[in-house]
Amino acid sequence: MLKYQVIAEKIYHSICQQDLPKGSQLANIEELINQYQVSRTTIIKALDRLERKSVIYQVQGSGIFVRQRKKKGYLNLVTSNGFTEDLGNLAGGVQVLTLDVIFPNDEVQTNLNCQADDEVYYVKRLRYLDGKIYALEQSYYLKKLIPYLNREIAENSIFEYIDHVYQINIGFxxxxxxxxxxxxxxxxxxxxxxxxxxxxxxxxxxxxSGEPFDFSKVIYHKDNAKFCVQSHAK
Structure with missing residues (x-):
């Protein structure tokens, strides 16, 4: 992860560990610079990231405040964090139904901006939430960007794996x-x-950098999947 993303994660985990309620005021920018020993630019980018993820809100002249946390078990339709990060401990097991290397059809080529001879990983999984079937997910990953996947990786968080191994971060x-x-x-x-x-x-x-690396199609269980939209005006 980039430095500002690391700092954003540290601030977020600090909020969670202290179980800070809505409206709690955080340290100001100067105090955060001293606390994390990074530049002003890094802190500002970290705070902007947390604001986009609906963790905090900033009031000019007043400070930085904790935003209302979303209810447990609700998937935020605005963010792009992936199931594991967004649903936390409730994101239960994953059943890998298929994991193959294939050549992309027209639909996948269009969405991943790739060619017919560009290999992709095709991963089909059932996702569970709190022990119940949550969604059927089909994903296509560009093999030239993600050279290796196996069933063990697919049974956990693929996003965490590609972040750690290939330093690929989700931009949007x-x-x-x-x-x-x-x-x-x-x-x-x-x-x-x-x-x-x-x-x-x-x-x-x-x-x-704006390069597509994953095209996913997800069908959610009508009884077990819940959603929220947490947005901000910026």
Whole structure:
């Protein structure tokens, strides 16, 4: 991770460890500079990151304050942190259904801006939340950016792995949502009747430099998935 991202994580964990309630005032910028021994630019970028992630809000002339935490078990549709980070300890097991190296079809080529002969990892997983089926996820990762994946990695957080091993950080993502009637096979995975209405989300994840590396399609369980939107005006 970049230095400002590391500092943002440290500030966030400090808020969590102290269990600071909504409206708690944090140290000012000068105090944070001294505490973490980094530049003003790094602190400002770290605070901006936390504000975008709805952790804090800043009031000019007054200070930096803790924002209302989202309810447990709710997935934030605005952020691009991945299931593991966003859902925390409630993000239960992952069942890897498929992990293959394939050549991308037209849809994947378009979304990953790649060619027909660019290999991609295809990962199909069932995700669980608090012991219940949460979502069916199909993801495509560019192999030229992520040279190695295996089932053990896919059973945990792929994003944490690629951050640690390949220093690939999520810069931003594009999300497209619609309601669909699930087919029979999807119904078998989600243990729902065919024709059930479910939320379908397509998401393209980009690196900090704007290069797409992951195209995912997720169908959420109608009873077990909950969502929130925490945004800010900037």
């Amino acid at each position: 993502s594009d999300k497209y949502l619609e309601l669909i009637a699930i087919d029979e096979l999807t119904g078998c995975y989600l243990q729902l009747p065919a024709g059930t209405t479910a939320l379908f989300m397509q998401e393209i994840f980009y690196t900090n």
